[in-house]
Amino acid sequence: MIRFRIFFALIITITTTFILTEKIQAQNDDNSQSLITSEELLNQVCDFLKSKESFGVEMDITYDNLLNSGSKVQYSGYQSVVVKKPSFLQSNYIGDQGNRNFYYDGKTFTLFSPDFNVFSTQNAPSTLDELVNDIEEQYGFTVPMSNLFINNPCSVLLKATEKPLFIGSNLVNRKETDHLLIVTDDWDGQLWVSQDDPPLILKAIITYKNLPNSPQYTVLFSNWNFEPSITNETFKFTPNKDTTQIEMLPPSE
Amino acid sequence: MKNLTKKSFIFIFTIVLITVTIFSDAVYAGRRGGGGGSRVSGSRSGSVNRSSGSRSGSRGGGASPRVNSRTSVQNRGNFSNSSQSRQVNRSQNQGDRQANRSQNQTNRSQNQGDRQANRTQNQGNRQDNRSNNQSNRQDNRNQIQNDRQDNRGDRQNNRNENINNRQNNRQDFVNDNWYGGGWYGRGYYAPTGWGAWTAAVGFTTGVILGATVNSLPPYYDTVYVGSTSYIYSDGVYLEPVNDSYTVISPPVGVVVSYLPDGCTVFQENNVQYYDCGGIYYQTFYQNGSTVYQVVEF
Numbered sequence: 083m084i085r086f087r088i089f090f091a092l093i094i095t096i097t098t099t100f101i102l103t104e105k106i107q108a109q110n111d112d113n114s115q116s117l118i119t120s121e122e123l124l125n126q127v128c129d130f131l132k133s134k135e136s137f138g139v140e141m142d143i144t145y146d147n148l149l150n151s152g153s154k155v156q157y158s159g160y161q162s163v164v165v166k167k168p169s170f171l172q173s174n175y176i177g178d179q180g181n182r183n184f185y186y187d188g189k190t191f192t193l194f195s196p197d198f199n200v201f202s203t204q205n206a207p208s209t210l211d212e213l214v215n216d217i218e219e220q221y222g223f224t225v226p227m228s229n230l231f232i233n234n235p236c237s238v239l240l241k242a243t244e245k246p247l248f249i250g251s252n253l254v255n256r257k258e259t260d261h262l263l264i265v266t267d268d269w270d271g272q273l274w275v276s277q278d279d280p281p282l283i284l285k286a287i288i289t290y291k292n293l294p295n296s297p298q299y300t301v302l303f304s305n306w307n308f309e310p311s312i313t314n315e316t317f318k319f320t321p322n323k324d325t326t327q328i329e330m331l332p333p334s335e
Numbered sequence: 336m337k338n339l340t341k342k343s344f345i346f347i348f349t350i351v352l353i354t355v356t357i358f359s360d361a362v363y364a365g366r367r368g369g370g371g372g373s374r375v376s377g378s379r380s381g382s383v384n385r386s387s388g389s390r391s392g393s394r395g396g397g398a399s400p401r402v403n404s405r406t407s408v409q410n411r412g413n414f415s416n417s418s419q420s421r422q423v424n425r426s427q428n429q430g431d432r433q434a435n436r437s438q439n440q441t442n443r444s445q446n447q448g449d450r451q452a453n454r455t456q457n458q459g460n461r462q463d464n465r466s467n468n469q470s471n472r473q474d475n476r477n478q479i480q481n482d483r484q485d486n487r488g489d490r491q492n493n494r495n496e497n498i499n500n501r502q503n504n505r506q507d508f509v510n511d512n513w514y515g516g517g518w519y520g521r522g523y524y525a526p527t528g529w530g531a532w533t534a535a536v537g538f539t540t541g542v543i544l545g546a547t548v549n550s551l552p553p554y555y556d557t558v559y560v561g562s563t564s565y566i567y568s569d570g571v572y573l574e575p576v577n578d579s580y581t582v583i584s585p586p587v588g589v590v591v592s593y594l595p596d597g598c599t600v601f602q603e604n605n606v607q608y609y610d611c612g613g614i615y616y617q618t619f620y621q622n623g624s625t626v627y628q629v630v631e632f
Contacts (some may be wrong), residue, residue: 143412147404150555157398157409168448179400179409180624195625200607202620218415223623226412238414264414271414290408301413326607331590331628 119323120246120262123275128236130280136166138310139303143177143226146297154295162309165231168209170317173225184225185319186213193223193320193330200328201321209233222333227286227301242266251277254284255302282306400593401528401554401569410623437628483519526569526595529553542571546582560588570595571612585614585629594627608632 118126131137143159161179164170169188174183185192188208196202204221206213211232218224229238242264252261255273260281264271269286269292274285288299322326523542525533529552533539536548555568565586566573572589573580598611609616609627616627 145412147408148406150403150405152405155402177409180397182623193620193623198618198625200618200620200625214413215415218413219624220619223410229415230415260469265379266436269414288412288414290411293406293408295406297406298406299408301412326602326618327605328607328618328620328625331619331626333622334590 102243120248122248123248123260123281124239124246124262124264124273125236125285127273127275127281128234128239130282131230131235132233134167134308136164136170136308136310136312138162138164138305138307140305141227143303145299145301146295148293148295148297152295154297159226163225163227163231164312164316165210166312166317167231168211168233169250171187171213171225171228171231172208172317175226183319185317186210187317191217194319194321194325199324200326201319202328202330203319204330220333221330226299230286239264239271242271257284259284403554403556403592428597434534526552526571528569542582544582544584547576547579548573548582549579551580555593558589558591560586565589567591570614587629590619590621590628591616592624592625592626 083146106297118232139162141163143161144230145159146154146156148154159175159179161175163173169186171184171186173184175183181196183194183196185194186206189206190203191206191213192201192203194224200299202326207216211234214224214228214232227331229235244265247263247265249256249263249272252274257276259274259276262273262275264273268290270289272285272287273283276282276284282303284303286301286303290297290299364437419521431594488505495550522544525538525542532550532553533542536550538546538548551566551573552568552571555566555573558567562584564575565583566580567589572585574583594609594611594616598609598616600607600609602608608616609618615632617630619626619628
């Protein structure tokens with residue numbers, strides 16, 4: 083009887099050892115393939131975007147405004163963008179506080195307000211990378227998320243003082259994504275990256291933490307399209323006879 | 336006794352192994368759920384701690400231009416810092432402006448003193464002048480008496496003519512100057528959006544230039560021409576004077592983000608203007624949005 087018990091115990095021990103060894107081996111194999119740092123994940127996302135010469139994407143935008151009363155309210159907008167690197171961008175924006183279309187063809191950019199039928203065309207640098215900084219500095223506005231459409235999207239993201247922090251596997255539109263936090267002196271950026279291949283940005287939030295009440299700018303990305311239809315007119319604005327050209331004032335303080 | 340110890344050891348060892356095997360899955364899942372800086376593919380069963388939020392309500396007619404923001408991130412939405420520095424400058428300028436205001440206050444007190452001294456001096460001069468004037472006036476009076484008689488006849492004729500003209504002009508005035516909450520030549524009609532505030536501050540028949548109030552309208556922007564600040568609300572401009580606000584005519588060069596109701600658009604020399612009851616605004620872009628600058632026309 084005692085011998086039988088010892089034999090039984092040995093059998094279980096040997097079997098268990100085999101199962102456990104196999105499982106650990108499996109885990110090691112799995113980890114070696116997919117365990118990456120948050121920095122590597124961010125680089126993967128950027129490198130993928132960088133590798134695409136042209137693409138289209140749609141964005142649902144919400145942003146905070148602080149009223150004179152001190153209350154914070156949220157407005158919404160919708161933007162569709164077509165990019166052809168290195169020198170073409172077109173965006174159509176429909177929002178609570180106005181609609182506007184933006185055209186850039188490597189020589190000039192045009193801002194058009196369909197509500198008022200006015201536009202302004204200005205000379206522009208020859209690449210998207212330069213344009214994105216140029217219009218913000220000179221004219222005080224940006225095409226939302228255009229930082230991500232330049233040749234090296236990570237250049238600005240990696241200026242952060244600390245490494246990106248992995249927050250968790252969190253939901254965007256009921257889908258699990260990898261959630262990253264990027265901390266800088268002026269803003270905190272959050273990115274939600276799809277866990278499918280290729281890794282795509284599905285959501286971004288910028289928190290302007292040094293502004294009163296820390297307003298946030300939130301963008302939900304959808305319909306990433308890496309074979310967008312581009313015509314001769316896509317990046318060129320053609321005014322009609324009722325459209326008036328207006329000038330741009332320097333940005334207000 | 337020796338055998339019994341061995342058996343116990345084997346049993347305990349077996350149980351430990353089984354336990355480790357069973358729970359190894361749970362440890363694995365937990366590691367990927369909460370860890371920072373790592374990503375593991377495979378099962379995605381880590382717990383997600385999120386606050387539930389509902390998206391209710393529908394988009395109406397858009398944001399009201401009357402509701403103005405102290406901080407607006409409308410035309411931002413990029414991972415960059417330049418807008419941020421502008422915001423810091425704004426705070427700095429706000430401080431400078433406050434300092435200027437205090438300096439002006441001091442200057443104003445100084446001027447008050449100077450004015451008092453001048454007034455005493457003038458009092459003496461005035462007494463001398465009064466005697467001289469007395470004699471001159473007597474001479475003039477006789478002359479005027481004669482002229483008046485002549486003029487009376489002429490005036491009667493002119494009056495009849497003027498009555499007809501005035502009648503016509505009044506009609507044009509009503510047509511040309513809009514009453515929808517803005518400028519009508521010498522003052523304003525109070526914007527409807529001001530509501531009870533209008534009556535509360537005593538604006539019963541309209542907002543007259545030079546009128547002073549101690550409180551601000553329900554919605555307003557602070558706007559600037561150079562370093563001078565004004566209050567803008569729905570076509571009406573107020574100038575801060577000490578602790579109150581005086582209604583002023585629209586300052587040329589001021590830039591506002593929206594126009595009052597009732598303006599008409601027109602173009603001249605390929606430039607777009609708005610006519611708001613005789614006050615002219617030119618359309619520009621600033622910070623990516625349309626703005627309107629008061630211009631002399």
